[in-house]
Amino acid sequence: MKKIKILGAGLSGLAAAINLAKAGIEVEVYEKNSDCGMRFHGDMQGLENWSDKEDVLDSLQKMHIDVNFNCTPFRKIILSNCERDDKFSFDRPVFYLVERGNFEGSIDFGLKKQALDAGVKINFDQDIQENNVDIVATGPKFNHIPAAVKGIVFNTKSPNIAVGLVNEKAAYKGYAYLLIANSVACLCSCSALDKTETEKINENFELSKKHFCEKYNLTIKNEKEVGGVGYFSINNIYKKDKNIFVGEAAGIQDFLAGFGMRTAMISGYLAAKSIIENLDYEQLAEKKFGDYIKAGIVNRYIWEHTKIDNYLTVFDKLNEMLKGTSFLYSMYNFNLVQKIEYPIALQYIKKQYPEVL
Ligand SMILES: Cc1cc2nc3c(=O)[nH]c(=O)nc-3n(C[C@H](O)[C@H](O)[C@H](O)COP(=O)(O)OP(=O)(O)OC[C@H]3O[C@@H](n4cnc5c(N)ncnc54)[C@H](O)[C@@H]3O)c2cc1C
Known part of the structure; x- marks a missing residue:
């Protein structure tokens, strides 16, 4: 050949x-x-x-x-919206870091x-x-919709942990995260902002950092900047x-x-x-x-409609549903509800983000 x-x-x-x-x-x-x-x-x-x-x-x-x-397996995660921290455990590693x-x-x-x-x-x-x-x-x-990620990696004495933070001021239309594995940590804010919107990106990051530092009493050594841009x-x-x-x-x-x-x-x-x-x-x-991408479109549509109450509805729903990885599996595999919502979700995304086409 x-x-x-x-x-x-x-x-x-x-x-x-x-x-x-x-x-x-x-x-x-x-x-x-x-x-x-x-x-x-x-x-x-x-x-x-x-x-x-x-x-x-x-x-x-x-x-x-x-x-x-x-490659470090994580079976537990914490989801926070600054007001409330909920813990979730999974039947198998939910991700490997x-x-x-x-x-x-x-x-x-x-x-x-x-x-x-x-x-x-x-x-x-x-x-x-x-x-x-x-x-x-x-x-x-x-030429597609941007996501700006600003963050740091550092050495820490804090134990292994994975926290996702959803809060519009900490990560506009996105999420922030703190990941610690074997004394190495990564703290980032990921927002749906263009990389030129530096002031907003910095504000998002500083608020995420403050929240994580205060909440988890972090020790930070050898801090180094990371992040970049993603395009959807x-x-x-x-x-x-x-x-x-x-x-x-x-x-x-x-x-x-x-x-x-x-x-x-x-x-x-x-x-x-x-x-x-x-x-x-x-x-x-x-x-x-095919179905994975369609599911993602519906997920984003739903996400953008649940931020209104600082994601509290999502938290309540996740507490009901997120008992293992099967709910996440269903969320990423174009389930029946997603099939029904897809036409509306697609119209919404096309109107909201014409550049993704
Ligand atoms: C900050 C950040 C955090 C992320 N976090 C996660 C996460 O937690 N989990 C997850 O699954 N994904 C995450 N992602 C997404 C993930 O990193 C990417 O989806 C993945 O790396 C894509 O792989 P790829 O091979 O398509 O592209 P890339 O990894 O970008 O590789 C493309 C390669 O092509 C090279 N290249 C580009 N143009 C040219 C050219 N013209 N000629 C020659 N070489 C070229 C680049 O230098 C690069 O090496 C994150 C992304 C970002 C930006």
């Missing part, structure tokens, strides 16, 4: 590269930065474990991806190593044209001309909260599978992500 060229050495591109190389296909990856993981700087991110009944680590193994990176960046122990470093070990050639500092490659894995597009889209392009699109470049991302690592790796795996087994990638991707 001919050599396969991939643009972008993020999680989606590397997942595709690893699978192609393991199937004996020559693979060359072109990455604009000087290393993998340069979009991040030690951020901690949750590898979600609710959108599928299979544990995400088992899914990775089936996708020929080893867990050769730091991983680190992002170009250092040993991060998921980016781990996947890079697996790709190189499988014989993939990665060309760093190279930004070539999309039409010269087979798979486009270049991450977010910049409902315009999924899996294939254009001879190019296959994977990960965020295909618009595959959770429209509610921005979880995109798991889907990035799955789409990379599916792209490789389509090439190896001569299958239609568009069909594979639509089957896997």
Whole structure:
């Protein structure tokens, strides 16, 4: 089989590269930065474990991806709206905490190593044209609705914890979070704001920090800034001309909260599978992500209508429903209620965010 060229050495591109190389296909990856993981700087991110009944680590193994990176399971989370803190426990890890960046122990470093070990050639500092490659894995597009994330990572003596904070002043239309695993912490505010709205972004972050510091009596050492921007889209392009699109470049991302690592790796795996087994990638991707994306649209629509009472209705509902991961599974798999609400939700999103189309 001919050599396969991939643009972008993020999680989606590397997942595709690893699978192609393991199937004996020559693979060359072109990455604009000087290393993998340069979009991040030690951020901690949750590898979600609710959108599928299979544990995400088992899914990775089936996708020929080893867990050769730091990965801490979380079975308990706290949700806060500044007024009230509710604790939730799950029957299995609700997510695994991983680190992002170009250092040993991060998921980016781990996947890079697996790709190189499988014989993939990665060309760093190279930004070539999309039409010269087979798979486009270049991450977010910049003409879609933005989400600004401002945060810090630091060392702390505080114990492991995962807290999500929903409050319009701490994270406009979004959420803030405090994640601590093995004495390393990440505290971020993620708002639906453009990166140029610096004053608002800073205010959101400072309020989140104040809340977390006071509430959890945090010790902060070796503070370092992290964060960046994410872009949301409902315009999924899996294939254009001879190019296959994977990960965020295909618009595959959770429209509610921005979880995109798991889907990035799955789409990379599916792209490789389509090439190896001569299958239609568009069909594979639509089957896997079609309902997931529609569910995300309804989730965002509902979310934007529940902020009115500082999310108290959501808290009450979650206390009733969130006994295990099955409610979250249903939320991400286009359940019957979502199917009914979808047409209205889609109209709302199109009107509210014309740029996501
Ligand atoms: C602050 C923040 C927090 C997040 N938290 C979470 C979380 O908790 N859980 C979760 O699941 N997801 C989270 N996400 C989303 C997640 O990080 C992404 O969805 C995921 O990394 C997408 O992978 P990807 O391969 O599609 O793109 P990327 O990881 O962005 O990789 C794209 C790669 O392509 C390279 N590239 C881009 N353009 C070119 C070009 N023209 N030529 C060559 N190379 C190019 C980039 O340098 C990059 O290495 C978060 C995102 C942000 C910004």
